[in-house]
Amino acid sequence: MxxxxxxxxxxxxxxxxxxxxxxxxxxxxxxxxxxxxxxxxxxxxxxxxxxxxxxxxxxxxxxxxxxKSLERYRYAKDAPEAHAIYRRYSDQIDDRYESMEEADKKSVWYKPTEKAKEYRAYEREMRNRMYEEISARCGEYDRKHKNRDMER
Known part of the structure:
Protein backbone atom coordinates (compact mmCIF):
# COMPACT_ATOMS: atom_id res chain seq x y z
CA MET A 1 0.00 0.00 0.00
CA LYS A 68 5.44 27.24 3.96
CA SER A 69 2.03 25.84 2.96
CA LEU A 70 2.70 22.72 5.07
CA GLU A 71 3.65 24.46 8.32
CA ARG A 72 0.09 24.92 9.58
CA TYR A 73 -0.72 21.24 8.99
CA ARG A 74 2.43 20.08 10.79
CA TYR A 75 1.54 22.40 13.67
CA ALA A 76 -1.97 20.95 13.82
CA LYS A 77 -1.04 17.27 13.55
CA ASP A 78 2.34 16.89 15.26
CA ALA A 79 1.77 18.72 18.56
CA PRO A 80 1.24 16.83 21.83
CA GLU A 81 -2.29 18.32 21.94
CA ALA A 82 -3.12 16.65 18.62
CA HIS A 83 -1.78 13.33 19.89
CA ALA A 84 -3.99 13.67 22.97
CA ILE A 85 -7.04 14.40 20.79
CA TYR A 86 -6.23 11.39 18.62
CA ARG A 87 -5.83 9.14 21.67
CA ARG A 88 -9.10 10.34 23.19
CA TYR A 89 -11.13 9.60 20.05
CA SER A 90 -9.30 6.34 19.35
CA ASP A 91 -10.02 5.16 22.89
CA GLN A 92 -13.72 5.96 22.46
CA ILE A 93 -13.83 4.07 19.16
CA ASP A 94 -11.94 1.11 20.67
CA ASP A 95 -14.24 1.04 23.71
CA ARG A 96 -17.30 0.91 21.46
CA TYR A 97 -15.75 -1.92 19.44
CA GLU A 98 -14.82 -3.90 22.56
CA SER A 99 -18.35 -3.58 23.93
CA MET A 100 -19.80 -5.45 20.93
CA GLU A 101 -20.60 -9.16 20.86
CA GLU A 102 -18.00 -11.36 19.14
CA ALA A 103 -20.30 -12.12 16.19
CA ASP A 104 -20.83 -8.39 15.59
CA LYS A 105 -17.07 -7.75 15.75
CA LYS A 106 -16.44 -10.43 13.15
CA SER A 107 -18.98 -8.87 10.80
CA VAL A 108 -17.73 -5.26 10.89
CA TRP A 109 -16.06 -5.47 7.45
CA TYR A 110 -17.97 -8.32 5.84
CA LYS A 111 -21.76 -8.66 5.83
CA PRO A 112 -22.17 -6.37 8.84
CA THR A 113 -24.90 -6.97 11.39
CA GLU A 114 -27.02 -4.04 12.59
CA LYS A 115 -24.69 -3.59 15.59
CA ALA A 116 -21.66 -3.64 13.29
CA LYS A 117 -23.29 -1.02 11.05
CA GLU A 118 -23.98 1.12 14.10
CA TYR A 119 -20.34 0.76 15.15
CA ARG A 120 -19.08 1.82 11.71
CA ALA A 121 -21.38 4.87 11.72
CA TYR A 122 -20.12 5.73 15.22
CA GLU A 123 -16.49 5.30 14.14
CA ARG A 124 -17.04 7.53 11.10
CA GLU A 125 -18.69 10.22 13.24
CA MET A 126 -15.91 10.11 15.86
CA ARG A 127 -13.22 10.34 13.18
CA ASN A 128 -15.00 13.33 11.62
CA ARG A 129 -15.13 15.05 15.01
CA MET A 130 -11.47 14.24 15.61
CA TYR A 131 -10.38 15.67 12.25
CA GLU A 132 -12.49 18.76 12.91
CA GLU A 133 -10.93 19.27 16.35
CA ILE A 134 -7.36 18.71 15.18
CA SER A 135 -7.80 20.89 12.09
CA ALA A 136 -9.00 23.76 14.30
CA ARG A 137 -5.36 23.99 15.37
CA CYS A 138 -4.60 25.31 11.85
CA GLY A 139 -6.59 28.44 12.74
CA GLU A 140 -4.65 28.67 15.99
CA TYR A 141 -1.42 28.50 13.97
CA ASP A 142 -2.69 31.29 11.69
CA ARG A 143 -3.60 33.52 14.65
CA LYS A 144 -0.21 33.01 16.32
CA HIS A 145 1.67 33.79 13.14
CA LYS A 146 -0.51 36.79 12.30
CA ASN A 147 0.27 38.23 15.74
CA ARG A 148 3.96 37.46 15.31
CA ASP A 149 3.99 39.10 11.86
CA MET A 150 2.24 42.21 13.26
CA GLU A 151 4.90 42.55 15.97
CA ARG A 152 7.67 42.79 13.39
Whole structure:
Protein backbone atom coordinates (compact mmCIF):
# COMPACT_ATOMS: atom_id res chain seq x y z
CA MET A 1 0.00 0.00 0.00
CA UNK A 2 1.41 3.36 -0.95
CA UNK A 3 1.35 6.68 0.82
CA UNK A 4 0.77 9.99 -0.95
CA UNK A 5 3.73 12.26 -0.22
CA UNK A 6 2.76 15.95 -0.29
CA UNK A 7 5.30 18.76 -0.54
CA UNK A 8 2.99 21.73 -1.25
CA UNK A 9 -0.69 22.72 -1.06
CA UNK A 10 -1.73 25.83 -2.92
CA UNK A 11 -5.10 27.55 -3.20
CA UNK A 12 -5.56 29.30 -6.55
CA UNK A 13 -8.55 31.02 -8.14
CA UNK A 14 -9.62 27.85 -9.93
CA UNK A 15 -9.10 25.43 -7.03
CA UNK A 16 -6.74 23.67 -4.68
CA UNK A 17 -3.49 22.30 -6.08
CA UNK A 18 -1.41 19.62 -4.43
CA UNK A 19 2.19 18.85 -5.31
CA UNK A 20 2.72 15.19 -4.56
CA UNK A 21 3.78 11.76 -5.66
CA UNK A 22 3.19 8.21 -4.48
CA UNK A 23 5.69 6.62 -2.10
CA UNK A 24 6.02 3.64 -4.45
CA UNK A 25 6.71 5.87 -7.47
CA UNK A 26 10.13 7.20 -8.44
CA UNK A 27 8.69 10.06 -10.50
CA UNK A 28 9.31 13.59 -9.20
CA UNK A 29 6.65 15.57 -7.36
CA UNK A 30 4.02 17.00 -9.69
CA UNK A 31 1.35 19.62 -9.10
CA UNK A 32 -2.26 18.79 -9.88
CA UNK A 33 -5.68 20.26 -9.21
CA UNK A 34 -7.38 18.16 -6.55
CA UNK A 35 -11.06 18.07 -7.41
CA UNK A 36 -12.19 16.84 -3.98
CA UNK A 37 -10.25 19.48 -2.03
CA UNK A 38 -11.32 22.15 -4.51
CA UNK A 39 -14.98 21.26 -3.99
CA UNK A 40 -14.63 21.29 -0.21
CA UNK A 41 -12.80 24.63 -0.31
CA UNK A 42 -15.49 26.14 -2.56
CA UNK A 43 -18.26 24.90 -0.26
CA UNK A 44 -16.70 25.36 3.20
CA UNK A 45 -13.67 27.59 2.84
CA UNK A 46 -10.38 27.23 4.69
CA UNK A 47 -11.84 25.35 7.66
CA UNK A 48 -13.22 22.61 5.42
CA UNK A 49 -9.97 22.39 3.47
CA UNK A 50 -7.99 22.10 6.70
CA UNK A 51 -10.23 19.30 7.96
CA UNK A 52 -9.87 17.32 4.74
CA UNK A 53 -6.08 17.76 4.60
CA UNK A 54 -5.85 16.54 8.21
CA UNK A 55 -8.06 13.57 7.23
CA UNK A 56 -5.66 12.78 4.38
CA UNK A 57 -2.68 12.96 6.73
CA UNK A 58 -4.22 10.49 9.15
CA UNK A 59 -5.52 8.11 6.51
CA UNK A 60 -3.14 7.96 3.54
CA UNK A 61 -0.76 10.90 3.14
CA UNK A 62 2.40 12.38 4.65
CA UNK A 63 3.98 15.81 4.44
CA UNK A 64 7.42 16.10 2.84
CA UNK A 65 9.75 19.06 2.61
CA UNK A 66 9.57 22.47 4.20
CA UNK A 67 7.24 24.51 1.99
CA LYS A 68 5.44 27.24 3.96
CA SER A 69 2.03 25.84 2.96
CA LEU A 70 2.70 22.72 5.07
CA GLU A 71 3.65 24.46 8.32
CA ARG A 72 0.09 24.92 9.58
CA TYR A 73 -0.72 21.24 8.99
CA ARG A 74 2.43 20.08 10.79
CA TYR A 75 1.54 22.40 13.67
CA ALA A 76 -1.97 20.95 13.82
CA LYS A 77 -1.04 17.27 13.55
CA ASP A 78 2.34 16.89 15.26
CA ALA A 79 1.77 18.72 18.56
CA PRO A 80 1.24 16.83 21.83
CA GLU A 81 -2.29 18.32 21.94
CA ALA A 82 -3.12 16.65 18.62
CA HIS A 83 -1.78 13.33 19.89
CA ALA A 84 -3.99 13.67 22.97
CA ILE A 85 -7.04 14.40 20.79
CA TYR A 86 -6.23 11.39 18.62
CA ARG A 87 -5.83 9.14 21.67
CA ARG A 88 -9.10 10.34 23.19
CA TYR A 89 -11.13 9.60 20.05
CA SER A 90 -9.30 6.34 19.35
CA ASP A 91 -10.02 5.16 22.89
CA GLN A 92 -13.72 5.96 22.46
CA ILE A 93 -13.83 4.07 19.16
CA ASP A 94 -11.94 1.11 20.67
CA ASP A 95 -14.24 1.04 23.71
CA ARG A 96 -17.30 0.91 21.46
CA TYR A 97 -15.75 -1.92 19.44
CA GLU A 98 -14.82 -3.90 22.56
CA SER A 99 -18.35 -3.58 23.93
CA MET A 100 -19.80 -5.45 20.93
CA GLU A 101 -20.60 -9.16 20.86
CA GLU A 102 -18.00 -11.36 19.14
CA ALA A 103 -20.30 -12.12 16.19
CA ASP A 104 -20.83 -8.39 15.59
CA LYS A 105 -17.07 -7.75 15.75
CA LYS A 106 -16.44 -10.43 13.15
CA SER A 107 -18.98 -8.87 10.80
CA VAL A 108 -17.73 -5.26 10.89
CA TRP A 109 -16.06 -5.47 7.45
CA TYR A 110 -17.97 -8.32 5.84
CA LYS A 111 -21.76 -8.66 5.83
CA PRO A 112 -22.17 -6.37 8.84
CA THR A 113 -24.90 -6.97 11.39
CA GLU A 114 -27.02 -4.04 12.59
CA LYS A 115 -24.69 -3.59 15.59
CA ALA A 116 -21.66 -3.64 13.29
CA LYS A 117 -23.29 -1.02 11.05
CA GLU A 118 -23.98 1.12 14.10
CA TYR A 119 -20.34 0.76 15.15
CA ARG A 120 -19.08 1.82 11.71
CA ALA A 121 -21.38 4.87 11.72
CA TYR A 122 -20.12 5.73 15.22
CA GLU A 123 -16.49 5.30 14.14
CA ARG A 124 -17.04 7.53 11.10
CA GLU A 125 -18.69 10.22 13.24
CA MET A 126 -15.91 10.11 15.86
CA ARG A 127 -13.22 10.34 13.18
CA ASN A 128 -15.00 13.33 11.62
CA ARG A 129 -15.13 15.05 15.01
CA MET A 130 -11.47 14.24 15.61
CA TYR A 131 -10.38 15.67 12.25
CA GLU A 132 -12.49 18.76 12.91
CA GLU A 133 -10.93 19.27 16.35
CA ILE A 134 -7.36 18.71 15.18
CA SER A 135 -7.80 20.89 12.09
CA ALA A 136 -9.00 23.76 14.30
CA ARG A 137 -5.36 23.99 15.37
CA CYS A 138 -4.60 25.31 11.85
CA GLY A 139 -6.59 28.44 12.74
CA GLU A 140 -4.65 28.67 15.99
CA TYR A 141 -1.42 28.50 13.97
CA ASP A 142 -2.69 31.29 11.69
CA ARG A 143 -3.60 33.52 14.65
CA LYS A 144 -0.21 33.01 16.32
CA HIS A 145 1.67 33.79 13.14
CA LYS A 146 -0.51 36.79 12.30
CA ASN A 147 0.27 38.23 15.74
CA ARG A 148 3.96 37.46 15.31
CA ASP A 149 3.99 39.10 11.86
CA MET A 150 2.24 42.21 13.26
CA GLU A 151 4.90 42.55 15.97
CA ARG A 152 7.67 42.79 13.39
Missing amino acids: STELINRITVKKDGVYVSSHSSNDTAPFHSWRCKGLSEVYAAEGQKGLDREVIRMLYEYAELRGSH
